[in-house]
Amino acid sequence: MKNVPDILTRGKKKGWIIEQTTMPSGFNAPGPARVSSSGRKRVRSVSPGLFDSPEEESTDLPESVQRKASCSFEDNQLWTHLLRALQAGGFQEVPVVGSESLRQDLLFKMVENILDRGRRALILAPEVRQAEILGEQLRLLGNNYVEVYHGHLSLMVRAARWERIRRGDVGIVAGTRSALFLPVPNLGLIWINQEEDPSYKDEHLPYFHAREVARMRGECEQALVVYGSTRPSLELYGRFKGQISEALERSSRQVPQVETIDLRSLPYGTILSPVLLTRMTRALEEGEQVILLLNRKGFSSALMCRDCGKAPMCTTCGVPLKLYQRPSRLVCSYCEGIRPTPETCPTCQGTVFRFSGTGTQRLEEEVVRLFPAVSVARFDRENVKTTEAADAMLCQFRLRDIRVLIGTELVVHQSHPPTASVIGFPQADLGLHIPDFRSAERTFQMLSKALTLARNGQEPGEVILQTGIPDHHVLTAIGHQCPRMFYDQELELREVLGYPPATHVILLVVTGAQAPRVQGVVNFLHQRLREFEARRSPCEEGKGIIGTSMILGPMASKKPGGTKKNRVLFLIKTDDLSEAQRGLRDIQREYEAEFPKDPVVVEFNVDPIDIQ
Structure with a gap:
């Protein structure tokens, strides 16, 4: 009999056993009270959905989920505003600006209230993994009528879940932007988490943005639409400037100490300033860890001939090829075409090359040279290609097997990003040089998220920003920990130049x-x-x-x-x-x-x- 559960699991996975859940026509989704427990064993009142993952469930509620389940909101202004909007009924839009933990607290409480009213909730996450984690957290809180929907599911699984949602067998749907088109009946809440994330915009036909589709669907369904963010997009700030400004002023969490280093006062080509080296040395001597963030992969952005100044170009895309090492090669950033590193310049036959720009590989080489006895790892798409590899490297970092972690913004976007007492940005202004009117906004949001990684236990850590343009409003706002400074200046600049949200x-x-x-x-x-x-x-x-x-x-x-x-x-x-x-x-x-x-x-x- 011990093998019966495994046999049932394999049967369901193969489609030989069909699992069905029947409910009365007037479905009213149950609240968290529908979960019973005996000791540390969780017991579901209703079986999981059709074709759900057969992996064994965790028998313990994570500490963060336990805290969310018991949190009180009587004195929270955001919760009061949400509750009034919910009680008023009809279509309304509400921005929720705050920390990740606060927004999740509010989300779980809102879901509970929506289900108590007999309506359903649709929750969007920017990435597949975040949607899966969100769905599991909702199940751990006792919401058994939860389904997760995204494009990485097989066609058969998506069809089965689509049908369950259409029949009304699901009370909560968590998914990516494609979940907005699911036939969720009696929809009462659409919650967009991290609404500023560019993943919500589909850059292929039909070119829709989840924020706009959610607004249209909320109006059709007479549902409450909530936009959650820590640092909202300029489009959202422009529409709800008063509410968001108040929320930014109310945020009173501990912030790290930020120090800006002017690279113009240092020799050209300096990768790590004396100030950053001093902070790194002190942290490593005290047994702490360091994270260095540089949002450029490879060894160098281009390989240039010293004699003629020309760089090898991609014959297909017409852009300079990026230099990678180990093994040495030239790679196109667009078509990913690979060419061997030339020994002579194809234009003038020169034999001396120089590097243009610094990438994570070159930064890793420099750190290893300066700290030969310290374990160093590189966390970027070129070195971490799968979720399993990312989890393994982050686990090594948390176990302190890795003392210095070098990465791109991929580190910031992890579901559970690592923390360190010192966070360094060798080139904090790198994203500001991209010819795009949104480059300042993207850089500000990336730097803001990275600040949350600076923690020394329960105390805030140190952040070192190296830049050649310290007077830029993005870096000034980050240095002074004043997000309103950035939003107001950037909004004014957009209005003058005629870019969204002004147009x-x-x-x-x-x-x-x-x-x-x-x-x-x-x-x-x-x-x-x-x-x-x-x-x-x-x-x-x-x-x-x-x-x-x-x-x-x-x-x-x-x-x-x-x-x-x-x-x-x-x-x-x-x-x-x-x-x-x-x-x-x-x-x-x-x-x-x-x-x-x-x-x-x-x-x-x-x-x-x-x-x-």
Whole structure:
């Protein structure tokens, strides 16, 4: 009889045994009281869902979950605001800005209240693993009618879960952005966790953003839509400036000590400043650990000839190849094409090369040279390719088998990121040099998340920011621990330049394999867009620099990629999205009539995350 559970598990996994749960038609999802326990053994009142993971369940409630289950919110202003919105009923939008632990407390309490009212909840997470963890936490709290849905599931599993959700057998759905399209009946709550995460934007057709779809569905379902974040997006801040500003001011947690180092005062090419080296040495001597974050993989961003200054380029994408070591090779960041490292310059036959920029491999080499007796590991996509490898390395770090961890922002995005007494940024301004109007926002959010890693036990640790532009408003706001300083300045800058959230940006992409045909379509669109711009009403004050063009392009894309090598972009800025959509539909109809059989693809992407 000992093998019976294993046989049942394998049978369910193979689809030989079908597990069904029947409920009355007037389903009212149970609260946490529907779980009974005997000693340390948990007993479910209802079996798990069809085709659920057969892995053995944990018999202990994690400490964080136990705390969430017993937390009181009587004096919490965010909870009072949420409860009033819930009691008022109908469609409402509420931003929830606070720490991760506070937001999870509020989420679990809101789910309990929604289920008590006989309605259902849809909870979104930016990544698959986070959705799975969230679903398991909800089950541990006793919510047995939970289903997790995302694109990494097999077609059969997705179909089975979709049907259970449609029948109303599920009270809570946790998933990624695709879960927004599930037929959840009587939906009362849509909660978007970490709404600022770019993963919520689908950069492929149909180019939707989960935040906008959630708003539309919430209005259709008359449901409460909650946007949760620690550092919200500029779009959310622009819509709820008053509420979010108050929430940012109310945050009174312990913050680490931040020190900014001006690299301009140091010799050119300095990787680790004397201040950062001193902090690292002291921490390592005291038995502490260090995390160094550099958001650039590889050894160097390019290999340049000393004589002619040329760098090897990718023949497909036309961008400089990045240098990697161990083994030495050149790799394209877009198509991932690999070429051997040349011994001579292909342009002038020179034999002396120099490095342009520093990557994690070069930083690792420098740390090993300076601290030869210290164990060092590198945490980036090139070195950590699977979830299992990431978990194994982080486990070694927590066991102190690794004393210095070097990584990209991949470290910050882990479900349970590591902490250390010293966090160093050899190039804190690296993301600010990316030619994208969102580069400042992305850098600020990454640095803000990284600050939470600086902990020495229960006390805040130290953060060292090395930068060549210490007066930039992102680094000033981080240094002074004043997020409102960044949001207000960045919002004003966006309004002056006519970028979201002050306007909407529409990316028009023309792609084709044959350059003459692509150029013909580009010329046609360029003329029609200029005519459309001439017919449009002038920009309203505060929606961009008056008198300047709101249509940019044509411009060559930096990542042609694939077989369609020719890729040309137009960027359209508008403060009236409906008017712009009507005008672009007319242009699209003219294009289809003018080029009925042309093998050129024309696509429109509203408010893209990546303009390339």
